[in-house]
Amino acid sequence: MVGTVRDEGAPLLGRESELRLLTSLLDEVATCGRALVFRGEPGIGKSRLLSEAARGARERGMAVLTAAGVQSEAKLPFAGLHQLLRPIRERAVELPLIQREALDAAFGLAPDVAPEPYRIAMAVLDLVSEVATDGPLLLVVDDAQWLDRPSADVLAFVARRIESDPILLLAAARDGYPEGLTEAGLAEHRLAALDDVAAAALVDAAVPDLSLTRRTSVLREAAGNPLALLELPAARGEPAQPGAVPVTERLERAFAGRVSDLPEITRLVLLVSALSDDDAMSESLQAASAVAGTPVDLEALEPAVDAALIELDVNAIRFRHPLIRSAVRQSAGVQLRRRVHEALAATLEDDPDRRVWHRAALVSGTHEEVARELEQAGVRARRRGAVDIALTALRRAVELSEPSHRAPRMLATAELAYDGGRPDIAAAMLREIERLDQREPLDVARARFISELLDARALADRSRVADLIAIAEQAGEAGDLELHHNLLWIAAARTWWASPGPDIRRLIVDAANRAGAPTAANARLVSIHAYADPHANASKIVDCLREAADSRAIGAVPAGYLASAGMVIGAFHHSLMFCTAAIDSAREEGRLGALPRLLATQAILAVRLPDWDIAIPAAEEARRLATELGQPVWLATAETAVAMIGALRGDPDATERATARADALALPLGATHLVALAQMGLTLSALGQSRYPEALGFVERMFDPRDPAHHLHFACMAIGDLAEAAVHAENAQAARERLAEVEVLVGGAPAEWLAITLRHARALLADDDREASVRFEEALSADLGGWPLWRGRLLLAHGRWLRRHRRVMDSRAPLREARGLFDAIGAAGWGDQARRELRASGESSRRRAPEARDDLTAQELQIAQLASEGLSNREIGQRLFLSHRTISTHLYRVFPKLGITSRAELGPALASGATR
Template sequence: MLPDRHAAPLVGREPELAVLGARVAGIRDGGGAVVVRGEAGIGKSALLAEAERRAAAAGARVLRATAVESETQITYSGLYQLVSPVLAHADGLPAPQRAAVLAALGRTEAAAPDLFLVALATLNLLAEAATHAPLLLVVDDAHWLDRASADVLVFVARRLEFEPMGLLVAVREGVRSVFDGAGLPELAVGRLDDDAAAALLDAGAPALRQAVRERVLAESAGSPLALVELPIAMRDVGDGVAPIGPLPLTRRLEDAFAARVSALPAATRQLLLVAALSDGEVLSEVLAAAALLGGEAPTVEAFGPAVQARLLEVEGARVSFRHPLMRSAVVQRAGIGPRRQVHAAFAALLTDDADRRVWHRSAAMTGPDEELAAELEAAAGRARRRGGVEAAVAALRRAAEVSADPQRRGERLLRAAELAFELGRPDLVSGLLDTGAAAELTPRQRTRMAWIRGRFDDGVGDVPAGARSLTDLAERAAADGDAGLALKLLWGAALRCFWTEPGAAMRDEVVRVAEGLPVDAHDGRRLAVLAFAAPIESGAVVVDHLRFLATHPSRHGRAARRAEAALLVGAFDLAVGFSATAIAQLRAEGRLGLLARCLATQAWGAAHLGDLAVAIPAAEEAARLSRETAQPIMYATARVTQALLAALRGDWDQGEALSAEAERAALRVAARPVLATVCHARGLAALADGRPAEAYEHLSRMYDPADPAYHPALRCFAVADLVEAAVRGGHRGPVADVVAQLEDVARVTPSPALHAGLRYARALLAADADAEALFEDALRADLVRWPFARARVQLAYGGWLRRQRRAADSRGRLRAAGETFDALGTIPWSDRARQELRASGETIRRRIPAAREQLTPQELQIAQMAADGLTNREIGERLYLSHRTISSHLHRIFPKLGISSRAALRTALHPQAA
């Protein structure tokens, strides 16, 4: 029999129980997560309770939390409730993770690091506890979790594949939560059918008159809570409590509960209101707060009538409502005056809990109060330090509402909007800025407001006017002496130059202002602005400074912007190097949003170098983290990079699927760089598959200014593919004009990618009398860090020599090209080199697939780290996975590679180095 607090029994819930039962039964092998979704009163709590019972019977330990609406602003309150029984296992965590989780949960005064480090610590904390017994984590009313706790649980839920843990969260349909669209399996709990509804009603209220019975069945419309509660309401106060009409069922139930409250003694009603407005379930607190309201001292016995009316339960030291609708009904029927009095009582009582106290005090306040605003601002700072960004936003917004000083009000709104940006909430940012626009802001505050407005879309889909406005504001900020703000504004303008096509004049204006700022010439932010705004015109300056920084590691600082700048000017080798430095920094800090961007940069650069061992796992992780951190354009960028990699590997079907996915996302916002790379990926795939005419069609779009796929920088990096497609497909004439244009571009910028591509193109297009010298010139270039580009020259040169009837001369170059392609894993080019060798008269061995080709991208990444000597814990910390998950992956990897130990990994992954 279910505990009475679970109002909806399990009649008619056999299908849902089968799903949850199967998940609980398999918990030892990795239970995964399920979001149980349904409207209020549909029986989600009963299903969770039954899952708990089954898990406990199977030997699992159950950790439970029930979120309440009043605690949504208390950072990590839900997580603390869930994991506090296993916090002793924190001693087994690595020091940074232990410090992070203890700070987040208020066990130490240290500032909590990034939320994702707290999330990783939570995952490993639970994994440690699960080594003693499988865990079932149950969170009821999860839509009311504080945002930080909810984000941590979504992170954990996505990583339970190999953990002996299951997670069940119940959310109410129609109430927004972090679990919406999180990509987790869902179990929809619907209304009962007629037979099940009748059986439930008859089991709970067998003596109803037929007319009442029919009315309850009609009114409840299959809601289990209504089938249980409406008969009680009708029995206690008459048939009129459930009016026939258009009211939603939840409102009818609230009316029924409110009517039940009205029949209670005054002292009990007052206690109910205090309990309803409490942000906890501590009985002593409720009684103490009620005592401050005056009148007769309250006792536990005064709750008796409410318990008998089945509105709440008193168990030991806790008092709790049987259903959230009962709590809201109590608040609903109380006037604003009594509610403020109760909040004031709690504010007077909670002197040792500053965060809870300030929210109660805020609810009791009616007008401006600068002292309260300052307390709320301090609460926002505490929430931010603990990683509770959403709680900090709420506190700052409320502080602005009660601010007596107009300028402080505007500053608080701006700070709230800046934090709301971190949440990925454009609606919240827009609302805060709209409110702030009516405030008395200083010119500098209005400049900050413009910068915040432009941050969300990275300039995607924005009109060129956005770049003009930001550049003007940057110039104004620079004149005021705020170079940092000017750089932020120029970064927004530069992104618009990258994602849209604002014209040469606008690009020049961004460059002019950036070059005039009083900042270090090597500043990565400045270099990124120049590269994104005018990668060709500023190419020489950017490449020169980046090369200096590459040889002076102590000057690196933040390498992420430098990596992006290197990418845009075609210095892919530098981009990959700077990315590696930045990725290590970002992993250590737990900054997953920036990590996703930097991984995408690394993957894109490594893909153009043909370094699949780096690019494949980086692109896969970039895509995964971009989804987790709500960056749709970064996700599309990662996916189209994966399409490029699929073309290099010869996986045509997967490549087209990835290209199509990225194209759909890019078309919605006219993201030119993504559309250009889609054309590049499709062209490269067609070229590798022996379809040069089709390849030329795709690639030529990148060079047509009227085409949405045209991009002035990215077209420079596909010239080798375009010319090869043209030569092999019979389009020599048209492509010569494109090459001539790019020759002009090459006189402006030293872009390594452009110059390497042009050297290759010149040799392909040359007459036989000139070709050999041009091939030799291409091979004399420094391509040590560009192995794919060098091997392509060798392949083309060897093929030309063979066609000149110089078979003996061709074989060495063809053999070298094939060995490089084999090592890189670029299978179509490897096959072409073998075909050319065979045609030259050489007997060749059949290509043996590399062992690493059997691995998934994530498995390859884990195998590479393990081969480098990292422990499972160290790999887990870098990839935001538990060490148990790493161990499980390695157990899958070893058989695929034909090995039985970590010691053999390096040889298996790099046999040519053995």
């Protein structure tokens, strides 16, 4: 037989550059982990290159783990991952219990455990990293386009985190198929067709006695595709005209012709195996026997083995190329395929998750019983952490549902898709719901809730607020209090984000009041009142935050609501505490998707204080995870935090770059609150650099309703910045008018930040010397122990005022204290200003000595902090969703930067003021 599918003995011609690439990757893996995806059309040689890589790895003594995607297995949760890890499953005993349980749940061995998908991914990362401690490891994934999505997502997670491990991940994927490894942004190498010389050499080596006419025809039809060059010489039928039939289709026809030459019973067993989601030989023979009505044994497969279409491996039937499987399916009639699905369903009576798909294949209309079974299979898949498999089951259940059950199942699918990070599926379900004739009012309200969560562009859409309030109250009247509060929260948050004006604000305030007074026991309601009217409700919100802070048991979701409430009113210390609690819970539960939002918020809050130990690592981790997970709103938020960090630490270039990135993300989304937040970074940078007219212009943008940066709440929070800029820009009168506006908006009982910034502005904008003296005394007598930047700025302003009023000796004490505060927090620009003022008063002042930790990157600082708290590398890795080898690599770089040699020295070396 002329056909040599995946024949390892065929010469590998025309792939010299790829072979050099593989050699380089294998040689370097001991020092640098890598991941690479080979892409190309079917038969182009991707699998052969993977085989060469595996052979080369084994020759070097490397461990090799392999898996191959199979189209019929795409609905089986973690089928690909199970295949890949099977040889090392016993090493899972070396993992922490929570990770072992996650892996067991993924593989269906722990039905009572319901892990988050990223907990499973982290367990796999640690497992392969542990195996790699014995020596370099090669992971090979063929036909990645057909991996089940949960397996693909886990491998994408791993691939992004092996740079510090001696692990090489090589995958092959067919063109035209989106899949998890490609969407992960991994490096790709596209395989082109063989050139004419290599193609001719391959045909001559494989089929040396081919006639000249047939050789010419094969070379033309194959178009440089290696598999076609090997298979088409044996194909029956007339040669195709150049370009008339795609190479893939020609190959399928060639394989179909070879299948048609087989005995009928052999074709039947092949069809059973092609339609099965498992390669188990005994299962295929049992189902084939049921269809044939007579016992079928192994002998029936011998003709297919002789024809080089399959290979037998212990109890497995393996097609030698996916196109053969496809050809077998395509060449069978509809009725025969139905009979095979029916037989497989009967064979799998004890395996409901596989059985239901064969039952579903038999149904063309509605079938409520099968729809329920699919729904239950989806629930089981979700508990195993296989969200995409669950979604596939639920979507098929929707198709088979009776009309009365369709809307609830669509909603369940949309909700799971949103929670699982599949907004495209959620949006598709919502569009389908809109077309339904049978919809209950609560179904409409639930669909609207999900729709609002999905639409990032709705952040600044003022027109939706009134409609949302009405739908929220309808849900409440229908008895769904949770949905009522969910929709009301979105309406209130949007009111804060979009500044829709007094009429809409009054609507949301009234609706919030009808929903009930804020209490510590209802965190969501606290957040609703904070967003609805942050100034009027400030004191009540602070009371709730204090009461909640005394509670020992508060979950991640309530903590998130309380953090948002504290943030919008300016109670940043309380907000930071709840935000940190929510982050800790998210890490503990493996909810990676929630971290970009929480970390970006934490970074913004910590910058306000400022606390660099929190702000710098949080901003960097938020950026990394938001980029990885595709969350543009939270990436933009993190960039605004980076901008403010640069501003306060005296790096205006970093501020401008981060602001540009934030604007590029926020403006297309209409996220004006983020554009305003970016202006705050630019303002602080300009103030620190004494560029006062620029600073004034940045703040004024937030007050201007025509400007994309307009945001009244942030403008109020920046009134102290405006006052400082205006005084130095000799525009104090206009600033006094702005101050009066803000005082009306804020009322008489603002939260901590607003109270501080108002006192600062009043002191700077006092009408006369007597008032200024009183205002400075009032501002400085307030408790600013938790606000070193504000106290430093106030002392600097007071020292300047004293010196300019010829009280030079009196000015030195506040200026010295200001300098010390600025140095302690690394506020370089303001520190330089304090030194200039001291020199002008006749007192010399040394520059701040650089601290040892200033040389650390954000991630190095975060890891060093955790290590100084006594956490092991593995524990740090689990918190940051990184491998323990990556943690070790970072610490290896940290020690010389800090001038230390042991973990015990980390604490003192990281302390504020410590120098090398």
